[in-house]
Amino acid sequence: MSVLVYTENWDGKFKKLSFELISYANEMAKQLGTEVIALSIGNVEDVELKSLGAYGAAKVVSVNDDKLASLENQPYAGVIAEVAAKEAAKVVLLANNNAGKAIAPRLSVKMKAGVIAGATEVPSSYDPFTVKKKVFTGKALANVVVKSDVKIVTLAQNSFGLVEDAKDAAVEAFDASVEDVKTAVKETNKVTGKVLLNDAEVVIAGGRGLKGPENFGPVEELAELLGGATACSRPVSDEDWRPHSEHVGQTGKIIAPNLYFAFGISGAIQHLGGVSSSKVIVAVNTDKDAPIFEAADYGIIGDAQKILPELIDAIKAAKAE
Amino acid sequence: MKILICLSNVPDTTTKIKLAGDNSAVEKAGVQWIINPWDELALTRALELKEASGGAITSVTVVTVGGADVEPTMRKGLAIGADDAIRIDAEPKDAYYVAAQIAEVAKDFDIVMTGIESSDYNSSAVGGMLSEFLNVPSVSSVSKMEIEGGDINVTREIDGGSEIVNVATPFVAIVQKGITKEPRIPAMRGIMMARKKPLNVVAAAEVEALTEFVSYELPAAKAACKMVDAENVSELVSLLKNEAKVL
Known part of the structure; x- marks a missing residue:
């Protein structure tokens, strides 16, 4: 028996998300009286693979094959299913990100294993296997029971945190049988050197209250100052003031940073659905009745354009202390 | 070439969720469905x-798993412009159950498109499951799709960027924001025509769900927002630093 975790890598490196998944798996494995086995697919160096041991992985299975160079859900699901069977996995864990969303459903059908997508806690019970997840984009929570023998869970990002539990993880190279890839990647476009919205601990978002695309300079400046990422509300991306990839909200990205700033965003229910998992929300809006203040922890009634530069100065001053 | 669109019938995004039946269900009464x-x-x-294909794409069909109560939503799909509709007559139990049902009818189509998630159960699962049932490739997080001649290129979002993927039919495209600018709104003519378009009801297959939604809770109420005076921005910084400890 084991808890198997698929740990995605980004150009051969793991990130906080990977360690959070292992931490979550480790807590589950302790409660089940078993151990965590991580599965890495692609070209990752042993020293990086072993780093998963810091959060409780007892073993890391590494599968590397030229056919797996691009993250295609069909062959990846095949590899994960094969390793899950080999390791007698009781639970298979993935992240609830682009990759996890693409792979977990395929894996579910392949293994005839029920999947809970976007779990926010460890199971409240193991028999029946019951996990809590958000539904209706955070407007409610559901307790979901998985009835199949093997259970698949994807973890909502930033919902568990990091818990160290140092183990000397054994690395095992495994030769999986890999299906042929039926799709061909023609072009990859990646932004490098920028904090990704989904990974950011601090997110600075601007809305229509900023009046125009030319006024987002201070949003970017504040993001840079705090090592965070920039974001926007739906109207802002619809009007092409900012790229669609920055839209946070029900139909855009769902984020859960430690600190979220909403400048000139009224906080329509669809917007709140995308940001309500943030640990601390700060809102600046001219309208004292804006719904964003119901979701916020700290608020200022005022013009975002005026407050932003003052806030930047105040943070600089605080940092200089 | 035939395209199948999986339509899910969900509460309007502005719906305030209420629970029913000792928290074992979500209240359906008074909900606007979209x-x-x-x-x-x-x-x-x-x-x-389809319009740009010069006849190469012959039809766009919508499919929904649900009881007769989902038909108004399906008619809206027809009014927007779908050629015909298939309703699989069953109450959706979970994503696996729904995908297995749709797989039965999806075999006859070249391209199947689903949304990346449904705004009710947020599981992002039906499209991927469907592709596995059909044993065809799927491309997830698709934000663009172009067809030129027989050449199909889709753009998928990856962490920090995007990839253009060339794919042959049959396949499943799991789409997100960006795939088109704005959803089409049915015109009066479309609404009139939708009444005459075929909406075929087919019986459900025997499938066992793998998960069960046993109970619901509403999120805990949030503490009141602490207001800071607009003339005293440094007070906010001090609160974030010393009280919330996030700076």
């Missing part, structure tokens, strides 16, 4: 592609 926003974008893009 086409799941991402599915609506998929349908819109499919119609755009």
Whole structure:
């Protein structure tokens, strides 16, 4: 028996998300009286693979094959299913990100294993296997029971945190049988050197209250100052003031940073659905009745354009202390 | 070439969720039902592609798993421009159950499109499951789809960027924001025509769900927002630093 975790890598490196998944798996494995086995697919160096041991992985299975160079859900699901069977996995864990969303459903059908997508806690019970997840984009929570023998869970990002539990993880190279890839990647476009919205601990978002695309300079400046990422509300991306990839909200990205700033965003229910998992929300809006203040922890009634530069100065001053 | 769009019938995104039956269900009464926003974008893009295909795409069909109560939402799909509709007559139990049902009818189509998630259960699962049932490739997080001649290129979002993927039919496209600018709104003519378009009801297959939603809770109420005076921005910084400890 084991808890198997698929740990995605980004150009051969793991990130906080990977360690959070292992931490979550480790807590589950302790409660089940078993151990965590991580599965890495692609070209990752042993020293990086072993780093998963810091959060409780007892073993890391590494599968590397030229056919797996691009993250295609069909062959990846095949590899994960094969390793899950080999390791007698009781639970298979993935992240609830682009990759996890693409792979977990395929894996579910392949293994005839029920999947809970976007779990926010460890199971409240193991028999029946019951996990809590958000539904209706955070407007409610559901307790979901998985009835199949093997259970698949994807973890909502930033919902568990990091818990160290140092183990000397054994690395095992495994030769999986890999299906042929039926799709061909023609072009990859990646932004490098920028904090990704989904990974950011601090997110600075601007809305229509900023009046125009030319006024987002201070949003970017504040993001840079705090090592965070920039974001926007739906109207802002619809009007092409900012790229669609920055839209946070029900139909855009769902984020859960430690600190979220909403400048000139009224906080329509669809917007709140995308940001309500943030640990601390700060809102600046001219309208004292804006719904964003119901979701916020700290608020200022005022013009975002005026407050932003003052806030930047105040943070600089605080940092200089 | 035939395209199938999976439409999910979901509460309007502004719905305030209430619980019913000792928290074992979500209250359906008084809820306004709509086409799941991402599915609506998929349908819109499919119609755009059909119109630009010079006859190569012969039809766009919508499919929904549900009782007769989902038909108004399906008629809206027809009013937007789908050619016909298939309702699989069953109450959806979970994503696996729904995908297995749709797989039965999806075999006859070249491209199947689903939204990346439904705004009710947020599981992002039906499209991927469907592709595995059909044993065809799927491309997830699709934000663009172009068909030129027989050449199909889709753009998928990856962490920090995007990839253009060339794919042959049959396949499943799991689409998100960006796939089209705005969802189409049915015109009066479309609404009139939708009444005459075929909406075929087919019986459900014997499938066992793998998960069960046993109970619901509403999120805990949030503490009141602490207001800071607009003339005293440094006070906010001090609160974030010393009280919330996030700076």
